[in-house]
Each structure stands twice: as structure tokens, then as C-alpha cells.
Amino acid sequence: MAVKNTTDPGAARRALTRWLATKLHAVDGPQISELSVPSSSGLSNETLLFSVAWTHNGVSHDERLVARVQPTGPAVHPDYDLAAEAALLRTLSSTATVPVPRVRWHESDPKVLGAPFIVMDHVQGRVPSDDPPYTTAGWVLDLSAQQRATLSGNAIAILANIHQIDWRANNLGFLNRPQYGAIGLDQQLGYIEHAYRWTAGNDTNPTVEAAFEWVKRNRPTDPQPLVLNWGDARIGNMLFADDLTVAAVLDWEMATIASPEMDLGWWLFLQRHHTEGIGAPLPPGILSRDQTISRYADLSGFTADNIDYYEIFATLRGAIQMQRTGALLIDAGFLPADSPIKTANPANLLLAELLDLPASPGIAESWIGNR
Numbered sequence: 451m452a453v454k455n456t457t458d459p460g461a462a463r464r465a466l467t468r469w470l471a472t473k474l475h476a477v478d479g480p481q482i483s484e485l486s487v488p489s490s491s492g493l494s495n496e497t498l499l500f501s502v503a504w505t506h507n508g509v510s511h512d513e514r515l516v517a518r519v520q521p522t523g524p525a526v527h528p529d530y531d532l533a534a535e536a537a538l539l540r541t542l543s544s545t546a547t548v549p550v551p552r553v554r555w556h557e558s559d560p561k562v563l564g565a566p567f568i569v570m571d572h573v574q575g576r577v578p579s580d581d582p583p584y585t586t587a588g589w590v591l592d593l594s595a596q597q598r599a600t601l602s603g604n605a606i607a608i609l610a611n612i613h614q615i616d617w618r619a620n621n622l623g624f625l626n627r628p629q630y631g632a633i634g635l636d637q638q639l640g641y642i643e644h645a646y647r648w649t650a651g652n653d654t655n656p657t658v659e660a661a662f663e664w665v666k667r668n669r670p671t672d673p674q675p676l677v678l679n680w681g682d683a684r685i686g687n688m689l690f691a692d693d694l695t696v697a698a699v700l701d702w703e704m705a706t707i708a709s710p711e712m713d714l715g716w717w718l719f720l721q722r723h724h725t726e727g728i729g730a731p732l733p734p735g736i737l738s739r740d741q742t743i744s745r746y747a748d749l750s751g752f753t754a755d756n757i758d759y760y761e762i763f764a765t766l767r768g769a770i771q772m773q774r775t776g777a778l779l780i781d782a783g784f785l786p787a788d789s790p791i792k793t794a795n796p797a798n799l800l801l802a803e804l805l806d807l808p809a810s811p812g813i814a815e816s817w818i819g820n821r
Contacts, residue, residue: 457487457496457498457519457563457564459485459486459487459498462485462487462498462517462563463482463485463500465562465563466482466485466498466500466502466517466562466563467479467480467481467482469557469562470482470502470504473554473555474502474504474506474511475506476504476505476506478504478505479504480502480503480504481502481503481504482500482501482502483500483501483502483503484499484500484501485498485499485500485501486499486500487499495518495519495520495521495532495703496518496519496521497516497517497518497519498516498517498518498519499514499515499516499572500514500515500516500517501513501514501515502515513571513572514571514572515554515569515570515571515572516551516569516570516571516572517563517567517568517569517570518532518567518568518570519563519564519565519567520532520565520566520567521565522564522565524778524781526771526774526775526778527645527703527704528644528645528648528649530703531703532556532558532566532567532568532703533556533558533566534624534625534705535568535702535703535705536553536556536568538622538625538702538705539551539552539553539568539570539702540553541620541621541622542615542699545615547608547611547614547615548608548611548612548615548699549573549696549697549698549699550698550699550700550702551570551571551572551698551700552570552571553568553569553570554569554570554571555568555569556568556569557569573689573697573698574689574691574697575689575690575691575697575698576589576689576690577686577688577689577690577700578590578685578686578688578690579686580686580724583724583728583730584685584686584724584733585724585725585728585730585731585732585736586728586730590733591733593694593735594735595733595734595735597694597735598733598734598735598736599735599736599737600694601685601690601694601735601736602685602735602736602737602742603737603745604690604694604695604696605685605688605696606717606742606745606746606749607745607749608688608696608699609680609683609713609714609717609746609750610746610750612677612678612679612680612683612699612713613677613678613679613710613713613750613752614677614750615677617676617677617678617707622678622707623707625678625705625706625707626706626707627641627706630644633676633707633708634674634676634707634708634709635669635670635674635708635709635712637706637708638706638708638712638763639665639666639669642766642767642770643662645767645770645771645774646658646662646770646773649770649773649774649777650773653773653792655769655770655773655792655793655798656793656807657769657793657798657801657802657805657807657809658766658769658770658773658798658801660805660807661762661765661766661769661801661805661807662766664805665762665763665766668759669759670755670756670759672755672756674708674709674711675710675752676707676708676709677707677708677710677752678705678707679705679706679707679708679709679710679712679713680699680702680704680705680713681702681703681704681705681706681713681716682701682702682704682716683713683714683716683717683720684716684717684720684721686720687699687700687701688700709756709760710750710752711752711754711756711757711759711760712760712763712764714742714743714754714757714760715757715759715760715761715762715763715764716764716767716768717742718739718742718743718757718761718764719761719764719765719767719768719797719800720768721736721739721742722739722765722800723768723796723797723800726800727796727797727799727800728796743757761804762801762804762805765797765800765801765804766801768797768800768801769795769797769798769800769801771797772791772792772795772796772797772798773792773793773795773798776789776791776792776795777792779791780792794809
């Protein structure tokens, strides 16, 4: 979700019913039922889950669909491009190695739901939770250690598959955003600098600013391969089938072209955040940091020679995102105005620890459990 849901389910149901009538050409008009707005579906686009029934050419249809709606108010990221996300998902749907929901329609006109949106097929499965995190509660902890090892191994195998997609042959160059710099690390650094300026406004974050100096000073000098990056690589963005295979890879709004270690570093950062960052142990069976790196290298063929750098880069990016999220939680009234969450949060604390910097003052807080 956007940090605070703004969609009115009743109004959305009426608007989608009218809109779908122009897409399905049903004899008696589509009928939408069970429309809901999940309260724990991420931190960016809002998600609408609904069932739709219609009859066309004498054939009855009844399907579950999902709409992802671009935020209409304050959001976590400075920009969104649902058209690019829809195009990427359509390309990935043609592959046999990266399962994604099938895109039915992309609507760019904000008059329908107040913002552009994508409608996709609903995919059955379970997602490891972020709130509360799967390391502390939920169905992942109900699995045996061997089952968690299977889940974790299947997940990292899909990450390796993503990085095998030939982005040039599949015409995915539209993910290049040269306004932030040359494709690759320059561009990623330019983007997070832009995101930090947009996030911070008149605030400062000494840990983040020191980390920017570090990532510029210590950037890898060897040539970096360029691959399709998922952008938000983590098991919390995967749907798992009952047999623990990956049924769908979700949330591609941050997709880009960069080093494969950019995604791997983000994966490792999020796992560290959900364990060390919040004082929780890694559940037995979930691949450790070293096991993840080793399995990823074996499956992908890419070596992780610069992974320490990219994990710090990811933690910097996560600290910026947490600063933005903290500001939104305060503005939405979920936390008091004097909360230190913008600079005293698990991501900021991990960043300080990784770089041997003094921690920001205040007791570390997290958005988890505060909504």
C-alpha cells in the first residue's frame, strides 16, 4: 500500500465496473464482487483485489483480478512509471524462467481511479510477511527447517533467472534513465542522490551523507556487467505455491539496468534488516548471507566480487527509503511529530554499523507494527 490507503472500495468498485464494461464487452455488463484494499501490500502502489463475472458470446466468465494503482498523494518513491512496469511484465510473461502475473490492461487516464493503474491476473500463493516480518511471525515459521531451505533456495534461483534475461534482445532499454547518469552504477548513484534530496528537504541525515562519501570513494573499478535488475529483490515480493516454488515475482516498479550485485546487495540488506536490524534470529533453513552468495554465484554464473560494496550501497538506499517512510508515518499520524524514526531506524543503524559511524541519536524505531 501507500503508507496510508486512500482508495474508497465502494467508489473503486463502481469506477472499475464502468471501466471494465468498455474492455470486456459483456452482454449484461460485468459484475464486480469482493473488492478489497489489503492493508499490508507494500509501501508504494495501492493494491485492489476483486472478482469480476461477465458473459460474452454465451460463455460465462468469473475471474480474480488485481489492480495496482499509482499513489495519488505523498509516496515513498519520487517517481513512478506504470507504463514501463506493464511493458516489462508483458515481456517477462513470455519467459519460462521468471513467473509474473499476466497484465490484462494498463490505464494511463487518471480519471478512472484517480491515478494510472495496471490490472493483472490474480495469482494464488502466499507471501512472506514484512509486517510482522517473516523472521518473527507467520507461515514461514510454521515450516520445517528443510522446507524453509527449499523456499529460500527456490527464491534465490529465480533471482539468478532474472539476471539471465537478455535485456537488449528483449528491448528493455526503456528502463535506462539517463537523466540520472550513465547506465549502471553512475545512474543508480545519481538516482539515490535525487531520492535523498527529495526525501530530506530541509532535514539532514549525517549517517546517510557520510555514506554517500564512502560509496563514491570506494566504488568498484573493475568493469561491471549490466543485467535486468528487479530493483526490489526480496522474498517478501514473491508469491509461493504450496510446494514452495515461486508462483509469481511481484513489485517491479524499481526495475532498472545495473550490476547483478545491485539486486543481490538489496536482497542481503533486507534479510539483514529483518534479522539483525530488528533483533531477530535468521530462521533455521533460510540461506545465510554466505550461503546466499554462494548459491547465487553457482546458479547465475556471476561472481560477487564487490558484494560488500553493494550491500553497503543497498543499506544506504534503504536508509533513505526509511527516512522517507518515517516522514510519511509522522505526517499520517501513525507516529508522534517528535519521533526520531527518520534518522533513528534499523536501516540507518545498520548503515552506521557497517561503516563504523556513530549512531544517530534516539532509540531506533521501525515502521513495522506502527501502521
